[in-house]
Amino acid sequence: MRIAFLIFFSFAFYSFAQIPKAPPRSEGDGPWPQFIIRGVTLINGNGAPPIGPVDIVIENNRILSVNNVGSPGMPVNPDRRPKLKQGGKELNCEGMYALPGFIDMHGHIGGKEQGTPAEYVFKLWMAHGITTIRDPSTGNGLDWVLDQKRKSEKDSISAPRIFAYTAFGMGAKQPVTTPQHAIDWVRENAKKGADGIKFFGAPPAIMDAAIRENKKLGLRSTCHHAQMNVAGWNVLNSARAGMTSMEHWYGLPEALFTNRTVQNYPPDYNYANEQHRFEEAGRLWKQAAPPNSDHWNKVMNELLSLDFTLDPTFNIYDANRDLQRARRAEWHEDYTLPSLWKFYEPSRQSHGSYWINWGTEQEIAWKENYRLWMEFINQYKNRGGRITAGSDNGYIYQTYGFGYIRELELLREAGFHPLEVIRSATLHGAQALGAEKDLGTVEPGKFADIVIVDANPLENLQVLYGTGAIRLTADNKITRAGGVKYTIKNGIVYDAKKLLADVKKMVDEEKKKTGWKLVQPGMPEF
Ligand SMILES: [Zn+2]
Numbered sequence: 001m002r003i004a005f006l007i008f009f010s011f012a013f014y015s016f017a018q019i020p021k022a023p024p025r026s027e028g029d030g031p032w033p034q035f036i037i038r039g040v041t042l043i044n045g046n047g048a049p050p051i052g053p054v055d056i057v058i059e060n061n062r063i064l065s066v067n068n069v070g071s072p073g074m075p076v077n078p079d080r081r082p083k084l085k086q087g088g089k090e091l092n093c094e095g096m097y098a099l100p101g102f103i104d105m106h107g108h109i110g111g112k113e114q115g116t117p118a119e120y121v122f123k124l125w126m127a128h129g130i131t132t133i134r135d136p137s138t139g140n141g142l143d144w145v146l147d148q149k150r151k152s153e154k155d156s157i158s159a160p161r162i163f164a165y166t167a168f169g170m171g172a173k174q175p176v177t178t179p180q181h182a183i184d185w186v187r188e189n190a191k192k193g194a195d196g197i198k199f200f201g202a203p204p205a206i207m208d209a210a211i212r213e214n215k216k217l218g219l220r221s222t223c224h225h226a227q228m229n230v231a232g233w234n235v236l237n238s239a240r241a242g243m244t245s246m247e248h249w250y251g252l253p254e255a256l257f258t259n260r261t262v263q264n265y266p267p268d269y270n271y272a273n274e275q276h277r278f279e280e281a282g283r284l285w286k287q288a289a290p291p292n293s294d295h296w297n298k299v300m301n302e303l304l305s306l307d308f309t310l311d312p313t314f315n316i317y318d319a320n321r322d323l324q325r326a327r328r329a330e331w332h333e334d335y336t337l338p339s340l341w342k343f344y345e346p347s348r349q350s351h352g353s354y355w356i357n358w359g360t361e362q363e364i365a366w367k368e369n370y371r372l373w374m375e376f377i378n379q380y381k382n383r384g385g386r387i388t389a390g391s392d393n394g395y396i397y398q399t400y401g402f403g404y405i406r407e408l409e410l411l412r413e414a415g416f417h418p419l420e421v422i423r424s425a426t427l428h429g430a431q432a433l434g435a436e437k438d439l440g441t442v443e444p445g446k447f448a449d450i451v452i453v454d455a456n457p458l459e460n461l462q463v464l465y466g467t468g469a470i471r472l473t474a475d476n477k478i479t480r481a482g483g484v485k486y487t488i489k490n491g492i493v494y495d496a497k498k499l500l501a502d503v504k505k506m507v508d509e510e511k512k513k514t515g516w517k518l519v520q521p522g523m524p525e526f
Contacts, residue, residue, distance in 0.1 A: 018144050031058075039054075040094070047420065053070050061491035063443060091493070099450070100441050101451055101488070103131075106136050106390030108135065108393070113351070116394060119158075120503060120506055124400035126158060131451075132435075133160045133161070142189075165198040167197075168198065182213070215242035221244055234254040236299060239302070245308065247392075256299050258295050274348075277354070278354050316398055319397050329399075331466065338511055340399065389424045408424075466484070
C-alpha cells in the first residue's frame with residue numbers, strides 16, 4: 001500500500017515519518033546448547049503429510065535432527081528418544097503440532113499514519129507464528145529498517161527476521177529520470193545492504209534498466225503494478241526483465257487483456273479518489289481473457305517458465321467484498337490500536353479508507369473479481385507455480401498477524417489443500433526470498449524457527465488466530481481452541497499468549513489515554 005509511494009517521482013525528497021523502534025528484548029527463553037521438543041506431530045512446509053510423535057533436537061539456533069520416536073497413540077519407548085545433555089532443555093509437546101516459522105511476504109512495519117510502534121507490530125506477528133517478514137518498503141526509510149533487521153538477527157529485539165526491499169527511488173539524491181539514474185540508484189541500494197527492491201511502476205525504459213541491473217547484482221525484486229504506469233509496463237514485462245515476484249494482482253489482468261489495452265475507466269474516474277480506484281479495480285478481472293482461454297494459458301505458462309512468484313495478498317481486499325465482516329472482526333476491540341482504528345475509519349484522505357458510498361453493488365463485483373483471481377492463483381499453483389502468503393496489513397481493517405492468518409484461509413478458499421497453504425506460508429516464501437537453505441522447513445541444518453500449536457491447523461486454519469477458534473465442549477461450555485502456543489525463532493522460545501497480552505496492554509493504555517471506544521460511524525448515539 002502507501003499511496004505516497006505510488007507517484008513515482010515523489011520519493012526523492014520525501015522525508016520519512018518514523019515510528020518508534022522496538023525496545024530491547026525482554027521476552028523469550030533460550031537459546032540452549034541443546035533443546036528438545038518432545039512428542040510433537042510435525043506438519044512440515046514441503047507438502048509432506050503430518051507425522052508424529054517426533055522429537056526435534058535443536059542446538060543453539062539450528063535444527064540438529066528430527067526423530068521418529070514411536071507410534072501414534074502408543075506409549076513412547078524411552079530408548080528411541082534423543083537423550084537430554086547437561087545444560088539442555090526439553091519441552092513436552094505431546095498432542096501438539098509443530099510447523100516451520102511462517103513467512104509474511106508483504107509485511108509493512110507500520111507507519112506514522114497508523115501510529116503503530118514497531119513493538120506492537122512485531123509482537124502481533126510473532127504471536128501469530130510469523131518468524132520472517134519481507135518489508136516491501138516501509139515509510140520509516142531503509143536505514144530504520146536495516147537497523148531493526150540487524151537487531152532482529154542478533155535477537156536483541158523481539159521481532160521476526162527482516163528482508164528489506166526498498167521502494168524504488170527512495171532516498172535518491174536526484175529524481176530518477178533516466179535509465180542511468182536508475183542503474184546508479186540500484187547499485188547504491190545494494191551497497192547500503194538492502195535485500196531487494198519494491199517497485200510501484202515507472203516508465204518502461206527505467207523499469208527495464210533497474211530490474212536488469214538489480215538482477216545482475218543478485219538481488220530480488222517485486223512490484224505493485226500501479227495503474228498510473230501499468231498501461232506501458234505490466235507483469236509480463238517485469239518478469240521478462242528479470243523481476244522475481246509480484247504483489248497483489250495489479251498488472252496481471254492487464255497482461256491478460258485481449259480486446260482492450262487499458263482498463264475500462266469511466267470518464268469521471270480519478271485515481272486519487274480511492275473509491276474510484278478500488279471500485280473499478282473490482283471490475284478488472286472480468287475485462288481480462290477468461291480462464292483456460294488461449295491467452296490465459298499463454299500468459300500463465302510464460303510466467304511459470306520464468307519461475308515468477310505470485311504474492312496475492314488476498315486478505316487486504318477482503319473488506320471490498322464484505323465490509324461489515326472486516327470492520328467487526330472480533331479481534332479489533334482488544335488488539336487494534338485506537339490510532340490504527342482511526343486510520344481504518346472511512347475517510348477521503350487516509351489510504352485504504354475509501355468507504356464513501358460502498359455497498360451491495362461494489363461487494364458483489366468484488367466477489368466475482370475474487371472468483372476469477374483465485375482461479376488464476378490456484379491454477380498457477382497446480383501447474384507448478386510458486387504462490388506465497390503476504391498480508392500487507394495495517395490497512396483496510398486488516399490488523400497485523402490476524403490478517404496473515406486470514407490470508408491462509410483465503411488461499412484455502414482459492415482451492416489450496418491445507419498442506420499447500422502451509423507450504424505457501426513457509427517453503428515457498430523461503431524460496432522466493434532465496435533463503436531456503438536456512439528457512440521454510442523443519443529440517444536439520446536450518447534455523448530453529450518453529451511454530452507450536454495445541455490444535456490441528458489442517459483441520460481448521462482458524463486455530464492459528466490469536467483469538468483461537470470457538471469450540472463447544474461435550475457439556476455445552478464455550479471454549480477456544482488454539483492460538484499459537486509457542487513461537488520459536490533462532491532457538492528462542494516465545495510464549496505467544498504472553499506476546500498477545502503485551503499487545504492488549506498497549507491497546508488498553510492507549511484506550512485509557514484517548515477515551516476511545518469502538519463506535520459505528522455515523523450512527524445516532526443515544
Ligand atoms: Zn503494501
